[in-house]
Amino acid sequence: MPIHDIIGVFVKLFVLLTPFFLLSVFVTMTSEYTVREQRSIAWRTALAIWLICTAIYFFGDRIFSYLGITPAAFQAGAGVLLMLCGIELVRGTPVAANGIRKAESSGDIAVVPLAIPYTVGPGTIGTLLVMGSESGHNWVLRSIELSGLTIAVGAIWLMLAFAYRIEAWLGAKGLNILTKLTGLFLTALAAQLMLNALKSILPS
Numbered sequence: 001m002p003i004h005d006i007i008g009v010f011v012k013l014f015v016l017l018t019p020f021f022l023l024s025v026f027v028t029m030t031s032e033y034t035v036r037e038q039r040s041i042a043w044r045t046a047l048a049i050w051l052i053c054t055a056i057y058f059f060g061d062r063i064f065s066y067l068g069i070t071p072a073a074f075q076a077g078a079g080v081l082l083m084l085c086g087i088e089l090v091r092g093t094p095v096a097a098n099g100i101r102k103a104e105s106s107g108d109i110a111v112v113p114l115a116i117p118y119t120v121g122p123g124t125i126g127t128l129l130v131m132g133s134e135s136g137h138n139w140v141l142r143s144i145e146l147s148g149l150t151i152a153v154g155a156i157w158l159m160l161a162f163a164y165r166i167e168a169w170l171g172a173k174g175l176n177i178l179t180k181l182t183g184l185f186l187t188a189l190a191a192q193l194m195l196n197a198l199k200s201i202l203p204s
Contacts, residue, residue, distance in 0.1 A: 002144070009148025010155075015185045016082075016124045017049065019156050020178035021089055025118055026160050027167045027175070029109055035164060042160030044110035045119075050153040052120050053128055057149065060132035071133045072200040078126025079193035082186055085123040089183030119156070123186065127193070 026045075030038045064071065135141045159166060167175070 005144045006147045006151070009145050010151045012189065013053075013149050013152040014155055015182060015189065016127055017119050017152060017156060018085070018089060018121075018179075018182050018186070019159055020175055020182050022114065022119050022156065023159055023163055023166065024172075024175045024179060026114065027163050029114070030163070038163060039161045041110050041114070042157055042163070044108075045114045045160060046153050046157035048111045048115035049119050049156065050150065052115060053124070053149055053153070054146070056120075056125055056128045057132040057145070060129035061136065063129060064133050071130060072197045074126065074133070075130050075193050075197035075200070078123065078130055079190045079197065081121075081126050081190075082123030082193060083190035085121055086183045086186030086188075086190055089186065090180050091183075123190070127189070130193070 026038075026042070030041060033041070063069075064074065131145055135145060170178070
């Protein structure tokens with residue numbers, strides 16, 4: 001299994017999961033929790049992210065066939081959504097504060113809103129559906145992409161488990177800068193998705 005292919009998938013999916021935005025939200029939502037409680041939430045959040053992403057990845061082709069959607073059309077749609085997510089991260093998310101307050105009053109925050117929608121949003125879902133559809137029955141490619149996904153989620157778990165140390169090291173401004181850089185990478189990925197969709201539609 002080529003290590004550089006796994007690393008490529010890891011980097012792509014790690015950026016897609018908006019880790020630094022998630023980290024800033026996690027720090028805000030768990031500021032009054034103990035370190036043990038934070039790590040428990042981090043573990044449950046990472047597990048939820050992995051299960052959701054894996055289910056979307058493996059069953060995406062069935063969703064395409066049931067709905068009669070071509071991969072090119074979904075690539076274009078996913079690109080638009082991903083572009084909007086990236087722009088939102090670069091500009092900032094004014095609705096995040098309201099979402100955080102609502103989540104804090106509704107109980108466990110690991111699955112909602114940390115896993116969905118802050119990490120696994122429309123852009124991530126769209127990209128995973130496209131990846132799963134394109135890999136088809138190529139189990140070598142699927143094993144590479146699943147390995148990259150697992151490592152990406154593992155990295156997010158480590159970030160959340162040591163969020164209190166990362167926050168002290170980077171500070172609020174540092175997290176904000178990294179979140180905006182993540183947004184820039186997402187817009188680039190979105191542009192690539194839309195270009196790929198155009199290439200598959202237009203005659204060669």
